[in-house]
Amino acid sequence: MIGRAISHYRIEEKLGEGGMGVVYRAQDLSLNRPVAIKFLSSQVADEERRRRFQQEAQTASALNHPHILTVFETGTTEDGQQYLVTEFIDGWNLREWARREKPSARQMVELMANVADGLATAHQAGIVHRDIKPENILVAKAGYAKVVDFGLAKVLETPDSVSPDARTVSAGPTRAGAILGTIPYMSPEQAAGKLVDPRSDIFSFGVVLYELAAGQRPFTGQSDLMTLQAILHSQPAPLDDVRLAPIVEKALEKEPAERYQTMRELVVDLKRAQRLKTAVTPPDQAPERPRKRRWGMVASVAAASFLVVAGTFWQLWQKDYFWENPLAGARVERLTDFEGNEVDAAISPDGRFTAFFSDRDGQFDAWVSQIGRGRITL
Secondary structure, rough: OOOEEEOOOOOOEEEEEOOOOOEEEEOOOOEEEEEEEEEEHHHHHHHHHHHHHHHHHHHHHOOOOOOOOOOEEEEOOOOOOOEEEOOOOOOHHHHHHHHHHOHHHHHHHHHHHHHHHHHHHHHHHEEOOOOOOOEEEEOOOOEEEEOOOOOOOOOOOOOOOOHHHHHOOOOOOOOOEEOOOOOOOHHHHHHHOEEEEEHHHHHHHHHHHHHHHHHHOOOOOOOOOHHHHHHHOOOOOOOOOOOHHHHHHHOOOOHHHHOOOOOOHHHHHHHHHHHHHHHHHOOOOHHHHHHHHHHHHHHHHHHHHHHHHHHHHHHHHHOOOOOOOOOEEEEEEOOOOOEEEEEEEEEEOOEEEEEEEEEOOOOOOEEEEEEOOEEEOO
């Protein structure tokens, strides 16, 4: 197939292979741009799959959203192979992207909010995807996501007008009793073969979001049957992320009436969680506000402590705990009875003598007295 020309496309590289077809990267020779071409597998080219393949082309081409893969055209080769031409996404599926890029919580929430917005647009157009899983979400190296593969999608119909093959269990002769979809990502009503509506996609989206956040699927079993039983009856372990946990929990409610009723409601909650993540994620900005609050608390405590200590000190000071009169208990003794002026008295360092000047005869004389002896000498 490599090097083969289909219409004005030249096949250049095989990208992957799924249950319904093989995907190649090709070059649009008219517009000189890369495209992806999906061929319906010749091994499964029964009438039912041909119908579904054509349905994928019609469904996807009717949707116009930046996060839904754009379909350019569909056709059939000369040897009868059906093909679908879409835009080429240079990147990985969601699971590979998560493993390679190890996205932050903010990046994860932002990307899944965009995916949910694309699905909300499909639902508003009356289209249920019915096969939401990591492999059907492509993430470009530039960081944006695209929902792909509407091969199982169906236009919503009323229960009264629904045809047998609109249910999730096929009654056709080729796969009697087969459940359409990917078991680990099915909603309970899809797993039970009941009619589905947009709330089924919401459950499947919740499974993908849980797996992306926790690194494992919420419902597992050793066999497909046990996995289906887990989807119908088991509750997954709670997520550690306190912002995503309530969103995922609501999306994974067993009863459709208890889930988000529209994908648009889920988008709103994801965008709110995205804003919360953005507010606390950047390491050079987020700690600033808590640090200011901590210093404010420290300053308040210090001020209160200072007031308590100052008040206590003042009370003790008033009660003379920290002040003692140096003359308390002193004994007063007269050293001289001279007439005239006595000035500049001083006591010797050993405390035994005192000296002073006295003006007795119109001039000052220095006198020395031994304390306690009453003897004064000139």
